[in-house]
Amino acid sequence: MHHKIISLASLVVACCFLGCSSKSVAGKSNVLGSGAGEQRKEADARQQADQPNAQTPVEQGTATGNKKAVAYKPFVSKNTRWTPEHLAYGTPQYYLYKTDSLQKAYSRRIYYENINKIIDQISETPDDKQNLAVNADNWYAAIDFNIRKPQFIILHHTSQNSVEQTLFTFSVRKERETSAHYVVGRDGTVYQMLNDYVRSYHAGAGKWGNIVDMNSCSLGIEIDNDGENETFTPEQIDALLKLLSYLKEKYSIPTGNIIGHSDYAVGRKDDPSVLFPWAQLAKEGFGFWYDPNNLKQPPADFDPVLALRIIGYNIDDPVVAIQAFKHHFVQNNVSKILTDADKKILYNIMLKYK
Numbered sequence: 516m517h518h519k520i521i522s523l524a525s526l527v528v529a530c531c532f533l534g535c536s537s538k539s540v541a542g543k544s545n546v547l548g549s550g551a552g553e554q555r556k557e558a559d560a561r562q563q564a565d566q567p568n569a570q571t572p573v574e575q576g577t578a579t580g581n582k583k584a585v586a587y588k589p590f591v592s593k594n595t596r597w598t599p600e601h602l603a604y605g606t607p608q609y610y611l612y613k614t615d616s617l618q619k620a621y622s623r624r625i626y627y628e629n630i631n632k633i634i635d636q637i638s639e640t641p642d643d644k645q646n647l648a649v650n651a652d653n654w655y656a657a658i659d660f661n662i663r664k665p666q667f668i669i670l671h672h673t674s675q676n677s678v679e680q681t682l683f684t685f686s687v688r689k690e691r692e693t694s695a696h697y698v699v700g701r702d703g704t705v706y707q708m709l710n711d712y713v714r715s716y717h718a719g720a721g722k723w724g725n726i727v728d729m730n731s732c733s734l735g736i737e738i739d740n741d742g743e744n745e746t747f748t749p750e751q752i753d754a755l756l757k758l759l760s761y762l763k764e765k766y767s768i769p770t771g772n773i774i775g776h777s778d779y780a781v782g783r784k785d786d787p788s789v790l791f792p793w794a795q796l797a798k799e800g801f802g803f804w805y806d807p808n809n810l811k812q813p814p815a816d817f818d819p820v821l822a823l824r825i826i827g828y829n830i831d832d833p834v835v836a837i838q839a840f841k842h843h844f845v846q847n848n849v850s851k852i853l854t855d856a857d858k859k860i861l862y863n864i865m866l867k868y869k
């Protein structure tokens with residue numbers, strides 16, 4: 516298991532997973548890192564998936580008992596050649612088999628239950644008197660509206676060994692809830708695990724600009740990568756670019772709103788890794804990158820910390836903000852110090868966000 520833990524300015528940075536919970540508390544380390552804990556969770560999952568009645572079909576459309584409920588569609592695996600007794604623990608085949616079992620056992624069912632809860636939530640009207648501050652006698656319905664759209668995309672690396680392991684992680688019940696809308700495999704396969712309009716638990720505690728609940732306004736994309744020294748594959752980046760292209764256009768997401776988990780959760784997260792090709796993404800219009808041939812000397816009164824803040828970084832601890840900035844935009848040098856060259860990059864990027 517790859518739960519990378521790095522000391523960084525006395526804070527702790529962990530891999531993407533297992534700290535992304537909406538229940539995360541700002542300022543607290545969300546590192547799990549315990550291999551034993553992970554093993555335990557997997558054992559629980561195995562146990563649950565192996566329940567004899569685990570694949571009992573669920574009645575259709577009864578998730579909430581509401582007439583408006585969306586009908587449950589059972590999971591159908593296309594993998595028919597599995598011989599579980601011969602599968603070695605921890606292999607991609609092992610995780611795929613387990614994930615299929617979990618999807619049949621309960622993941623799909625929980626998905627539909629949650630969707631139906633959301634339908635109930637957005638079906639409430641002022642007539643239901645949820646809000647006591649509304650004291651008019653009548654509800655006059657406005658007629659022009661639709662559903663809120665994501666405005667950010669947060670990129671992550673999985674710190675896991677295979678995309679199958681990640682599919683498993685997001686399928687299994689966990690103490691700490693984690694999820695993402697998309698997972699991009701090393702071979703370029705793109706999995707969508709959640710509808711774009713629902714709030715997933717990928718970003719956790721953090722701050723970007725004045726946004727402190729990134730899960731509420733973003734899509735999370737997990738890119739399968741061990742988070743150590745593994746380069747992202749060309750197939751993976753090509754697939755990611757296609758996905759970003761679709762999402763950016765569909766939801767009118769601003770170029771500068773495609774950022775890394777490490778940008779949002781400074782000092783707590785370090786994904787995607789310094790090997791992530793941000794420059795290549797920026798060339799295609801996803802996220803900003805500096806102009807290497809047009810780096811100007813910042814003015815004499817240039818305030819680097821203010822520049823970081825203008826870009827969006829949380830500057831509560833300026834050193835941590837500097838490191839997060841360098842992790843993304845300098846990459847080959849992530850020290851705590853801003854060199855003159857770094858300041859030119861910072862100034863250049865700041866002007867793009869201004």
Ligand SMILES: [Zn+2]
Nearest residue numbers: 531671776786
């Ligand atoms: Zn992450």
